[in-house]
Amino acid sequence: MHKLMYKELGRTGEKLTAIGLGTWKIPDNSMEGIEAIRAGLENGINHVDTAEMYANERMVGKAVSGYDAFIATKVSPNHFHYDGVISSCKESLSRLKVKQIDLYQLHWPNKRVPIEETMRAMEELVKRGWIRYIGVSNFSVPEMIEAQEAMKREEIVSNQVEYSVFVRDAEDELLSFCEKEHITLTAYSPLARGGLFEDKYKEERSKLENIGSKYGKTIAQVALNYLICHKPVIAIPKAIEKAHVIENLDSMSFAINGAEAELINSIGAATHRKLAGRFANIFLKHTSAWAAAMQKIEERRREKGA
Ligand SMILES: NC(=O)c1ccc[n+]([C@@H]2O[C@H](COP(=O)([O-])OP(=O)(O)OC[C@H]3O[C@@H](n4cnc5c(N)ncnc54)[C@H](OP(=O)(O)O)[C@@H]3O)[C@@H](O)[C@H]2O)c1
Numbered sequence: 001m002h003k004l005m006y007k008e009l010g011r012t013g014e015k016l017t018a019i020g021l022g023t024w025k026i027p028d029n030s031m032e033g034i035e036a037i038r039a040g041l042e043n044g045i046n047h048v049d050t051a052e053m054y055a056n057e058r059m060v061g062k063a064v065s066g067y068d069a070f071i072a073t074k075v076s077p078n079h080f081h082y083d084g085v086i087s088s089c090k091e092s093l094s095r096l097k098v099k100q101i102d103l104y105q106l107h108w109p110n111k112r113v114p115i116e117e118t119m120r121a122m123e124e125l126v127k128r129g130w131i132r133y134i135g136v137s138n139f140s141v142p143e144m145i146e147a148q149e150a151m152k153r154e155e156i157v158s159n160q161v162e163y164s165v166f167v168r169d170a171e172d173e174l175l176s177f178c179e180k181e182h183i184t185l186t187a188y189s190p191l192a193r194g195g196l197f198e199d200k201y202k203e204e205r206s207k208l209e210n211i212g213s214k215y216g217k218t219i220a221q222v223a224l225n226y227l228i229c230h231k232p233v234i235a236i237p238k239a240i241e242k243a244h245v246i247e248n249l250d251s252m253s254f255a256i257n258g259a260e261a262e263l264i265n266s267i268g269a270a271t272h273r274k275l276a277g278r279f280a281n282i283f284l285k286h287t288s289a290w291a292a293a294m295q296k297i298e299e300r301r302r303e304k305g306a
Helices: 031-042 057-064 082-096 115-128 141-149 174-181 192-197 199-215 219-228 242-252 258-265 276-305
Strands: 006-008 015-017 047-049 070-075 101-106 131-137 156-162 184-188 233-235
Touching: 031 047, 031 057, 031 242, 047 057, 057 070, 057 082, 070 082, 082 101, 082 115, 101 115, 101 156, 115 131, 115 141, 131 141, 131 184, 141 156, 141 174, 141 276, 156 174, 174 184, 174 276, 192 199, 192 219, 199 219, 199 258, 219 233, 219 242, 219 258
Parallel strands: 047 070, 070 101, 101 131, 131 156, 156 184, 184 233
Antiparallel strands: 006 015
């Protein structure tokens, strides 16, 4: 039995394993992909991530059939007009062969479509019971606030962004914002798209190896553990090799300590200098804007209930 770690998705009460299954670049006809996803589910991982853009929702649907899996998919930015969102969702439901999508995410922001129109469609999907929760991906804090303000009833429960020991922009302000507002931060490309294993990063790898040797863990496990040690973070590594899937889920079985996290922090420090004062101010500003958006929703709910 593998030791698992669970995190609440936003404020939904839904408990997701801190490690999920990414599927980008796994082809739609891949038996190997189906087996890798099933290996993850059979060993306790409870959620899978896909997107209409990955063109592999049929494969994901087959893989999860018969399992109690939480399915997250995404609508592409070129379908953000009202009718586009509705029909994309309908097509995803049909490809996945499910009655309901658990988490439906806006894949990237699209400034050419008014966010009010897109979010109205997302709320309509919840109302119809086609999706359970609304998430975004690649959204900045101001973009999240805009999207939240555009909704009347629902909450944004997650934001999926690139986050790995090499790419840590999420730590600038998004991470603390998500923690404060109880929004899940889903780390994509958490193994730097495989870059973590390239020879040119020997020096960085040796730091991870040293930490791993204390726990009997690999560099992938240490790199993933660093991410999920942050409260709002879950990570969705992609692996078509079953052995990788199992290795990755074992990153939930231990916890690096503060000094080790600090050491990992020095990886890529040159590109990720912290400007604490500046970001703290931006963060405070955004937090009050978010609070105002949430208050409006509360008031609307109360009015409806009254
Ligand atoms: N929202 C977005 O815009 C967005 C963008 C990019 C990705 N994503 C999501 O995030 C998921 C993960 O990101 P990603 O696919 O870009 O990259 P990733 O998970 O950082 O890296 C995947 C690569 O790492 C390898 N790997 C996995 N586990 C390993 C291990 N334990 N040891 C050695 N190598 C290992 C995989 O090899 P094998 O496959 O050969 O096992 C694959 O080549 C995607 O699949 C997708 O679901 C979302």
